[in-house]
Amino acid sequence: MTMLPPETAVRIGALVPLSRPGWVEAGRHLLAGLELAVDEVNDAGGIGGRPLELVVRDTAADPLKAAAAVDELAELGVAALAGEYHSVVARAVAARADALGLPYLCSSAVLDALTEKPAEWVARIAPAQSHGWRIYADFLLGAGHERVVVAAQASVYWASGIRILREALGARGGSVVEVDMGAVDPAKLCDEIVGHQATALLLLVGHPEPALPIVEAVRGDQRLAGVMIGAPAGQPEFAEWAALPDGEGAGIPFLRYLPERLGPLGERVEGALRERLGVAPSFVAFEGYDTVAVLAELLRSPDRTWAGVSVEGTRGVIGFSRAPGIGVWQWVWAPVQVAERDPAAPDRIRILHTE
Template sequence: MRSPVRIGALVPLTRPGWAEAGHHLLAGLESAVSEVNDAGGIAGRPLELVVRDTAADPQRAAAAVDELAGLGVAAVAGEYHSVVARAAATRADAVGLPFLCSSAVLDALTEQPTEWVARLSPPQSRGWQVYADFLLGAGHTRIAVATQPSVYWASGTRVLRNCLAPHDGTVIELDMSALTPTAVCDALVDHRATALLLLVGHPEPAVPIVRSVRRDQRLAEIMIGAPAGQPEFAEWATLLGDDGAGIPFLRYLPERLGPLGARVERALRERLAEAPSFVAFEGYDTVAVLADVLRSHGPDRRRIAESWPRVAVEGTRGQIQFTRTPGISVWQWAGPPIQVVDRDPAEPGRFRILHTG
């Protein structure tokens, strides 16, 4: 057998990483690799994933990029957590290793523009603007955000504030390093907020906050939202049951999957033994792009990086092409679909599309 073409895969598989998201991402990556190899691989060479668990640790991710570069991978793929992806992207840029980011949205993945990094997921400024449009359309202008110290949460808060300000909207920050879930309820009443957004980790403290708000009769009319997507995964429904329904979040899927998406959805469902999240589709599309590049340009790292602007690949969620976007330092897929959805209170296993962007 000819030697494999190797791709490094960065995924959070253990705590404090969001392991459920990591497993969905990995399932998508592995499913696409299996299809590539069933179809003859890359010019007769098998495609092989070299997986590293980032556990939501930026330093661990940067070290993994160095290790993978030394192992001779053609490119690195994956990552879910934005702060971790930023560390990986910065290191990949420094060592000259192509990195296709699957699922992280932080606008500034690198401090300076780079030729080495491309991204499939939409930048936070675009996705969270869609979410802000949804809030305004639903009549919410007094928004409270339960937040924790993080570049990602701070960036999201800034996007929301900038989008709401022209409409006389207010964003009230509730620091969860200083407040209990019960104190959050009191603050929501005091500030007359009509919506509470969970800009916090999952399951802690997101789940206790939801339980506390749902049980406070003073807050029966308040909307809880989770733009970062916590309710997408089965663990959310398992932990919260009916309390976890009716909480709108961002999801990067089209309203209806095309033939490729539908076929991949079936394969992912079988691999995961549950409905695949949008993160699993991001993983599949990542390998679909890299396999196409490798077939056309071979495993040379510089040629891979130079090919980003010429990519034209049919993914599970639409045609993937990379462009330069103002304010974004990496090659960016400008067209990923964006939805605001929630779990249907009448049937929490079903998702309702509330808004598209």
């Protein structure tokens, strides 16, 4: 390992959900990817001979806490910001970073409207929600699901997802019925699915509550034996779903942002992440690794502009442009899959659809 003097470190502020009500497992995977890439950048000589240092702050899925962390990190002199998983938190980070003129590369939040207006200092690796969720809608229709119920909680992210699904399915004769999980319990939700003659239920809710009680109720209702449960936001990607009793976490199609086959870099990083995490890395861990790889290139560049960045990432060559309707610099696009945990072996993920 190359030893570099710490007093000359180039600092990156990392914003990650590491405590509840944030999705802690997603945060753990994101941080593992960020840390692995920092170690590799430093092993290769750092940034112009200076070590890269990660300054981590827990957002706990709280936009106000995250915005305060941005101000703190700016005062500490970080050269850039990285991370975040929750879209509502990433919006707060993006707004504050752009106002301060501090580069922010969003790792994993997908909400299209990440900023209220075009932002010069903000870029994103994750694909926009409208892109990924339209692909999920294509999958639903291809599998014969035209009548869909969504179990939803109040959130700008979930509301955006419902709108995307409703537009994509409605354009081809499908329908989406929203059930507010703030007003009904899982048993009543089962009645709603039956009443609307839906063939698919989508989980647009928090994890583990109320997502897991909903899965348990639907799987235990004989009236719904033929109903597919889906989770476009990607909850079943994480290993804790493989450990659910009676295989309840399997057979639930979700979105993830990986190619059908990883290249040599992706395979090497996959092995290193698996060793760090003790489980198979989720797509979020790869997003974390790619975030630091991009920021290292940006910080080495004399002009430090997103438009000039081109980096070999774990999932393809990453560059940024202005995508229509999206106010940040965007990688167009990360690969998208619809996958599920195999009911015959829940620790194994099988791919159902790629784009």
